[in-house]
Amino acid sequence: xxxxxxxxxxxxxxxxxxxxxxxxxxxQRLKKERALTRLIDNPSLKTTFWIGDTSQILSKEEATxxxxxxxxxxxxxxxxWKTCLKLLNEMxxxxxxxxxxxxxxxIIACGDRGALESCLRVFRSTxxxxxxxxxxxxxxxxxxx
Numbered sequence: 001x002x003x004x005x006x007x008x009x010x011x012x013x014x015x016x017x018x019x020x021x022x023x024x025x026x027x028q029r030l031k032k033e034r035a036l037t038r039l040i041d042n043p044s045l046k047t048t049f050w051i052g053d054t055s056q057i058l059s060k061e062e063a064t065x066x067x068x069x070x071x072x073x074x075x076x077x078x079x080x081w082k083t084c085l086k087l088l089n090e091m092x093x094x095x096x097x098x099x100x101x102x103x104x105x106x107i108i109a110c111g112d113r114g115a116l117e118s119c120l121r122v123f124r125s126t127x128x129x130x131x132x133x134x135x136x137x138x139x140x141x142x143x144x145x
Contacts, residue, residue, distance in 0.1 A: 069102050076109040084109040085118060092125075100131050107134060111141025 068091055075083040084106045091098050103126050110119040119141045123130065 081109040107137045
């Protein structure tokens with residue numbers, strides 16, 4: 001009986017430790033998200049931009065197409081279409097020409113959330129030749145409604 005109690009006590013302690021680690025990781029993630037939101041939404045911070053790994057701040061000049069692509073894809077997967085639009089607009093203001101895959105991800109993000117006007121606006125603003133996949137994404141967005 002003592003062995004069972006000790007084993008249960010060890011399991012409970014391990015579970016508590018794992019629970020604390022998970023809670024701490026979630027708290028850190030939320031802190032980074034709040035900092036990111038403040039940075040993106042703060043018009044006085046036009047010279048900096050948070051991108052890629054959310055533990056670092058990069059200037060607009062340092063922000064590469066690949067990092068924008070990764071970040072837009074991450075937000076698309078989370079269903080955060082407004083953030084995807086903000087990032088695309090930031091690219092346009094920084095004179096960075098988005099790749100077709102970036103436009104595709106933003107169109108899909110908008111379409112998945114029913115933001116059809118934004119979906120069309122992005123499609124019409126493409127600075128590259130739209131691919132068949134982009135046309136298909138726009139059609140699918142309207143087909144879901």
